[in-house]
Amino acid sequence: MNAQTAPAASDPVAALARAGGAVPAALRDAVATMPSTRLDGVGAAELDATLDALARLGADGEMLAAAVLHAFNLPAPDARAAFDARFPGIASLLEGQRAAEPVWTLHAQQTRGQGSEGLRRLLLAMVRDLRVVPILLARQLARMRLATSRPEDERRRLAALTRDIHAPLANRLGIWQLKWELEDLAFRFLEPATYQQIARLLDEKRADRERYVAQVRDVLDDALRAQGIEADVVGRPKHIYSIWKKMQRKGVPIGELYDLRAVRVLVDDVAACYAALGVVHSTWVPIPSEFDDYIARPKRNDYRSLHTAVIGPEGKTLEVQIRTHDMHRQAELGVAAHWKYKEGGGPGGASAQAAAAFERKIAWMRRLLEHSGQDGALANELDSELVEDRVYVLTPKGEVVDLPAGATPLDFAYHVHTEVGHRCRGAKVDGRIVPLDHKLRSGDRVEILTGKVSEPRRDWLVASNGFLASARSREKVRTWFNRLDRERNEQAGRELLDKELRRMGLLGADLAPARERFHLAGDGELYVQVALGDLGPHQVARVLLEHEREPEPRAEPELPQRRARVESKGRGEFTVEGVGNLLVQLARCCQPLPGEPIAGYLTRGRGVSVHRPDCASFQRLAGAQPQRVLPVEWRRAGSGYEVDVELVALDRKWLLKEVTNVVAQANAGLASLNTEHERGGGRLRLRLRVKVGDYGQLAGLLGRLAALPGVEQARRA
Structure with missing residues (x-):
């Protein structure tokens, strides 16, 4: 049954049949066995309009089926696992539509569209199958067409959502047949008086305007043919919302807009563009202040075209755009579509890298729409390329925060405010406490737990620890430590470096090779660099290790062979x-x-x-x-030797007290003791530095520690 002529269907089986033969037969059979409800008249009409819009976009069978199943809330949650296994493509589209619902809720919590750019970016980040976006746009258009039956407050909320989220996305995707209608419908419900006023003015002159544009097309077409220029001359439709925007931007009444009467000339190459411009200017008197050469000087988004305005027939102003067919395709569907300057300059506050990544995703969506789901290889390629290099997380108030991929709650804290980062002591993600090196995902709601005092930790600066993914966050921590006195920085750097050198078996090594490599005056400078994170301890250790492996610059001295x-x-x-x-x-x-x-x-x-x-x-x-x-x-034993001991034990009451008692009973000294909870299992890892006289005393101490209740392992570290 043809999707554009069939009547609306109120049950899922009939709706799938109405969607057409592209829907898999196996899916129709499976849906026939599922319990479902029927849609009321409004719901059936909305679904009907949604399928019509998708059909005009050339949507594939899976997209049509996903729109139907979402409308009927199928499959039921307890049957989704089996359904997903049978129909993975449709399952991903359904999951994407469900993932978009929180974005609508967040928008309803905002005032006057604040943060809408962040919500649009969050939506695209959460939707893994890019075909979901045209489905969302088509459904919103259907709802807007039927919004007159809704209460006024609900109608205005729907219109605000359309203005802030759906219309800009349609603009960025170049889906003009949806974009213009979404904008006009939203404007109609949000500014009804202004909408009716502009509509009345346009209606009064519509017949004259259409007659005038037809006359211009005939005159210009004849003039171009006379000069041997092959061209397509078409009229440009104007929409109420775009007229209102231009009136606001230029501060002029509707009668002073040059482009209410407008034509577009499409030619084969750049030379023909300028030749056509000459024909236009020789046919009618140009208005000098209204000429723009975006071919010689493209816009920053690479938009190219010639724009001019002339005094046309009957002394009326006329706008003419001249471009090649390739330029037209690029402007309509490519990355040069002029959403950036029409929406006020791209993703606000985002870095150049983030903006480029966001534009790549938009470009992938455009390519997907161009192929209309007919190229399976392309879809697979897009899935493999879609590696998100930003994450979009939420504050407790629902505001969207844009962070680099791999960002942690600590990065989030420093993004909110430097002092929040300095005082960060913990974090919750979706209400659950997580470690500070937890990797955030798009859609996470993050809450930072803070202390009263600013106390960043130096190990936040060590990249291998994974606490900070943002260079900006690391710089804030580094700046804080830079304010400390030199002695404290030296001591902290020495401790960090000694820990790494001990692990590498290089403790006590001469640091001169590292000083020379990094052009530092003394060991103190080296320690400060390590403390501030400008040098990693592993970098210094690697230099010393390479120095140990270097061949001797001179012959080795003979070592005495006598045994004295x-x-x-x-x-x-x-x-x-x-x-x-x-x-x-x-x-x-x-x-x-x-x-x-x-x-x-x-x-x-x-x-x-x-x-x-x-x-x-x-x-x-x-x-x-x-x-x-x-x-x-x-030769003889000394006064005492420090040695590291490690214990793994069940975390229980009095454990530390019993451990220290055993050390004292063994007549050993306790130089330091550190504890660390292992994730899961309720175990505790204890690291002791004890002072013993010889190996026998250490062996006895280890035996006593291993005999303590709950101790699973006691060994020399």
Whole structure:
């Protein structure tokens, strides 16, 4: 049954039949078995008008079916999983229509269209299947056509939604047959007196205007043919809303608008454009102030055309636009469509990168509409290209905030206000508490939990921690720390760097190679750079690691082969076989203890570093330069050695008290203790730095800790 001639249907089976043969037969059979309600007269008429509009756009069977099923609220929620598996294409269109509903609700909560640009961007971000947008536009047009049957307050709300959301989207998509009607209908209900006044003025002169434009077309067509110029000359329809906008913009009455009588000339190439312009100006007297050459000087959105106004037949003003067929197609459907300057300059407040990404999505929509769903390969290509590089989240009041992809609640806090970011201590997303490195998604409603004091954390600046995705947010944190005194920055940077160097087995390494690489005067400058986030700890560690691997610039000195027991300078508890008068230091990476095997490695400028033989750092160094390995033995135990211990235990009452009691009973010292809750499972990870006399004391301590109730693991870190 033809979609443009069939009567409205009030049940889903009849409505699908009315949508035409493009709807899959399997879908019609499935819907026939679903329980559903019937639409009333208004609902059936709205669906009928929706299908008509979609048919004019060349919508495919899935789009028509999705419009029908959404109108009847099918399938039921408990049957959606099975339906989605059978009809995934239609399911995505239905999900997109459902996802748009919160946008209409948010718009109703706003006043006078504030934040409408953000809502339009949020809508496009939430709709994953781009074919949903024409369905939404067609349905809104159907509702507006039948809005006279609604109460006045409801009619005005519907018109405001159309003006703020649907008409601008139709404009951006270049769907002019929907755009003009949506704008005019919205204007009719929002400004009824002004609408009727302009409509009356146009009606009084419509017949004369149409006769006049027909006369101009005949004269201009003959003049162009006489000069050998092949051209299509067409009249340009004017719409009430666009006339009102131009009257407002220029501050003139309707009688002084030049383009109420207008024609458009379409030719094959640029040379013909200027030739046609010469014909127009030689036929009628031009108005100099009304000439614009957008071919030589295109608009910033690449719109190209020649615009001129002349004193036409009967002394009446006439607007003429001249462009090539390619320019016309680009202006009607391409990225040069003039929505930017007609709507006031594109996405307000967005970065150039965000605006470019938004325009790419609009371009994809245009391409999809051009193919009318007939090219499956194109649809797959669009799906694969649609990688959203912005997210659009909501404040607790429903305002839309535009953030870069990968943004976190902390980025949101700094976007709201610098001080909110500095005081941020936690966040809720859709009412649920989330960590500060949680990745936000479009449509999330974010609430920031703040403290009384500004206390940003330095690890927010470490990119690998994932707290901040926005360079602007990181700069705000960096600026805050820049205000601190130098001593505190140096101390914080030293702690961050030592933590990374310990992990890499480089703790205590000479920092000179890093200072030279980054052109810094001393270690203090290096620590400050790390503290402020200008240098990452991993960058410094990588430089030191590369330096360790570099070949010696000169021949290696011969190491003595004799086996003499000589006490080395600096640590009296060691003897290094064959070498005397050397500095000796314990490696911080593996923290060897008296009573366990050790080995030495001759470093550059730092003497002998003592490791456990199974230490990963020692094995790496020894594998690269085995000639630097020296035999080392314990001579006598020192006064105490710090070693890191890690426990994994069930989080319970009195756990920390029992752990510290065990450390004291083992006659060991406790230098530091840190705890961290593991996500899920109710477990706690404890990191202790204890001071022991030898390996035997450590082994006894680990045994006692492992025996505590709830302790699942006790090991040397």
